[in-house]
Amino acid sequence: MKNKQVWVLFSFCLLFFTSCVQSINRITWYLQEFLPGWVLIALLLLILYVVANGIFGIGCRDIQTRVARGINYLHRKPIIASYTAKATAIHKLKIIHNNLHQLQDKKQAESLLQEKIRLEGELKRRDLVTVVFGTGSSGKTSLIRVLTGKTIGTVNASMGSTDNCLQYRIHLTKSERGLILIDTPGILESGYQGHIREIKARWEASRADLILIVVDGDLRSQEEDILQSLIALGKRLILVLNKCDLLGEHEEEYLLRELRSKCRKLISPLDIVSASSVSEVPSISASGVSYLQPEIERLTNRITDILLKDGEELIISNVSMQCEYLYEASRWLLNQQRQIDAQKVIEHYMWISVGVIVVSEIPSLELISMAAVNTRMVVEIARLYGVTLDFAIAQALVSSMGHALVSLGILKSGMSLIGSALSLNTPILIISKAVQVVTLAWLTRLIGLSFITYFEQKQEWGEEGIDGVIQYYFDLNKRDRLLKHFLEVSYNRVVEPLKMAQRK
Ligand SMILES: Nc1nc2c(ncn2[C@@H]2O[C@H](COP(=O)(O)OP(=O)(O)OP(=O)(O)O)[C@@H](O)[C@H]2O)c(=O)[nH]1
Ligand SMILES: [Mg+2]
Numbered sequence: 426m427k428n429k430q431v432w433v434l435f436s437f438c439l440l441f442f443t444s445c446v447q448s449i450n451r452i453t454w455y456l457q458e459f460l461p462g463w464v465l466i467a468l469l470l471l472i473l474y475v476v477a478n479g480i481f482g483i484g485c486r487d488i489q490t491r492v493a494r495g496i497n498y499l500h501r502k503p504i505i506a507s508y509t510a511k512a513t514a515i516h517k518l519k520i521i522h523n524n525l526h527q528l529q530d531k532k533q534a535e536s537l538l539q540e541k542i543r544l545e546g547e548l549k550r551r552d553l554v555t556v557v558f559g560t561g562s563s564g565k566t567s568l569i570r571v572l573t574g575k576t577i578g579t580v581n582a583s584m585g586s587t588d589n590c591l592q593y594r595i596h597l598t599k600s601e602r603g604l605i606l607i608d609t610p611g612i613l614e615s616g617y618q619g620h621i622r623e624i625k626a627r628w629e630a631s632r633a634d635l636i637l638i639v640v641d642g643d644l645r646s647q648e649e650d651i652l653q654s655l656i657a658l659g660k661r662l663i664l665v666l667n668k669c670d671l672l673g674e675h676e677e678e679y680l681l682r683e684l685r686s687k688c689r690k691l692i693s694p695l696d697i698v699s700a701s702s703v704s705e706v707p708s709i710s711a712s713g714v715s716y717l718q719p720e721i722e723r724l725t726n727r728i729t730d731i732l733l734k735d736g737e738e739l740i741i742s743n744v745s746m747q748c749e750y751l752y753e754a755s756r757w758l759l760n761q762q763r764q765i766d767a768q769k770v771i772e773h774y775m776w777i778s779v780g781v782i783v784v785s786e787i788p789s790l791e792l793i794s795m796a797a798v799n800t801r802m803v804v805e806i807a808r809l810y811g812v813t814l815d816f817a818i819a820q821a822l823v824s825s826m827g828h829a830l831v832s833l834g835i836l837k838s839g840m841s842l843i844g845s846a847l848s849l850n851t852p853i854l855i856i857s858k859a860v861q862v863v864t865l866a867w868l869t870r871l872i873g874l875s876f877i878t879y880f881e882q883k884q885e886w887g888e889e890g891i892d893g894v895i896q897y898y899f900d901l902n903k904r905d906r907l908l909k910h911f912l913e914v915s916y917n918r919v920v921e922p923l924k925m926a927q928r929k
Contacts, residue, residue: 496804514548514745517752520648521634522549527811533758540751546639547744552594552603553736555728556629558637560648561585561611561619564667567702568639569608569721577608584611588622597725607633613647632747634739635661635731637724641668643680644687656691661731661739662687663696665724670701670717696731698723722748764877767806771873774802775866799823803876810880811905822879826872829891831926835871835899840864842903846912846919855923862923863915870911871898 449469454463521541561572561584570577573593592607609629610622630636636655637814640648655662667678677699685694701720712729729810731739777799800819807814814822830836845862851859875894879886886894902908 429530430748445649447854449787452839492526508741510741510745511548514544514741514748517745517748518545521752521755523750524759527759527762529762537751537755537758542915544744544748547747548741550740550744552605553634553732553740554605554607554632555637555639556607556609556633557639558609558630558633559637560645561614563611563639563641564641564702565611566608568637568667568700568721568724569606571702571721572725573705580795585622587611587617588618590625597729597732599729600736602732602736603731604728610649610677613645630655630660631658633660634743635663635728637663637665639665639667640684640866641666641671643683649687652688652691660740661696661735662692663698663724663727663731664692666697666699666700669720670703673898696727698727700724733852760881763809763881766809767873767877770802770805770809771870771877774799774873775869779877799872802869802873805874806873807880808831812880812884819888822876825891826875826895829895830868830872833892833896833899835895836864839867839871839899842908843867843912850916852924852927855920859920859923863912866915866919867911871895871902872900874898 449472453465453469454650456468484542494669518541519570525534525537525541528646535920557569559565566578566580566587570580573595575593578591585610585750587610590607590609592605595604595606597604608628611619612623614620614622638652638655644652646928650660652664666680666684667679672680680699681699685697687698699720700723701717703717704719800816800823803819803823804814804816807819840860844862846855847860847863848856872895875891875898878894889896902911
């Protein structure tokens with residue numbers, strides 16, 4: 426039944442199409458007598474457009490909307506990206522929360538918690554934080570005065586007039602988002618005070634969503650380096666060539682060209698604008714005294730554009746970057762704590778296994794390596810890293826470590842290394858046992874350290890596998906300073922008790 430309907434519809438369409446072609450053919454043939462060819466083609470195209478518009482609704486406006494929708498879709502990509510960035514940031518904050526609860530140092534935990542709370546608030550922020558940054562006396566405060574329309578801060582011809590970061594909120598028409606402007610002290614000033622002021626300015630810049638770099642001439646090489654480091658931090662920059670009232674038209678254009686060419690790999694040419702934040706300065710000309718007007722329209726237009734198009738993305742990417750730093754800090758603190766605790770565990774097992782061998786018969790080389798690899802030690806280190814290790818799995822790990830020790834020849838090399846170090850001041854009767862026992866403690870240490878790496882790397886040995894890790898710790902621990910310290914401890918823990926046992 427359905428098939429029949431389709432066929433009827435198809436025949437009807439075919440009939441309609443054929444009669445249309447026939448009629449067009451007839452009309453064209455008829456019109457050919459009166460009209461030239463190009464007018465005929467134009468007329469046919471017009472008819473085609475009207476028919477298409479009527480039947481399929483593909484009008485110019487429709488095409489425009491489709492194109493606009495396409496462009497919007499392209500613009501939506503960053504929005505999708507910022508959703509993902511926001512989700513990642515929220516996830517990171519949850520991990521930070523877990524990490525800080527595992528920290529034993531309460532002060533560290535508290536400061537992490539405060540920062541985490543601040544970042545949670547930042548994720549909901551609507552205003553764009555814009556830091557006004559640059560060398561001393563380039564006109565940062567003056568620019569903020571013009572942008573806010575208020576006489577804020579201190580403006581002075583000498584450098585260092587702003588020595589603290591102060592913030593002001595403004596609202597640019599067209600955007601529902603507010604703009605928080607942060608005035609900062611000048612950078613690249615000499616002296617200790619200048620250095621302290623620069624640290625404050627850089628700190629604010631590192632937290633900004635957008636940075637206005639204010640210059641009043643060409644870029645110095647140090648300024649270029651700073652620009653590069655801010656870009657490396659993922660910051661969006663607008664370079665403002667200020668005091669353009671002091672420049673002739675050609676000079677201003679020349680400087681802008683220079684700046685655009687110097688920064689072509691760092692800043693889009695659209696984001697390099699000139700401005701003048703001078704206000705109420707009398708200018709005397711033939712027509713009398715007039716007052717210079719500030720010129721910041723290009724700058725405000727650019728900021729508004731960025732605010733409208735990229736505001737959300739800039740805020741989210743900045744806050745998620747801060748979440749990432751906090752996450753790394755929390756991981757680092759937790760790792761430090763875990764390493765200290767794991768070292769204590771290793772120390773404990775080093776001397777426990779030594780005790781066992783001191784009172785027993787001298788074991789074979791292979792037995793030493795297996796004994797050194799203490800399953801319980803591995804289980805305890807795992808627990809410190811939040812991993813509950815099944816005893817059987819721990820034993821399997823331990824056994825593969827034993828094989829690595831033998832196959833790499835670490836056991837024999839360790840024994841000869843420690844043998845030659847102990848031979849100088851150990852009585853001949855106990856030297857053989859002392860060497861084996863101290864080697865055992867030393868191997869336990871290497872193995873413990875290797876397992877710390879394994880759990881730190883989320884139960885992965887890394888590119889060079891188990892052999893690479895144990896070899897690394899072997900090479901590290903045979904260095905003079907570390908070996909010397911270890912031998913001093915071993916002498917008191919092993920050689921002295923053996924000497925006493927021998928005397929008895
Ligand atoms: N001609 C002219 N002078 C300006 C302009 N902007 C600022 N100035 C002058 O430059 C000097 C320094 O201006 P400030 O706004 O204090 O500069 P700043 O960058 O905040 O300086 P610090 O806070 O010391 O880093 C003052 O004498 C201002 O009047 C401008 O667009 N044109
Ligand atoms: Mg200032």
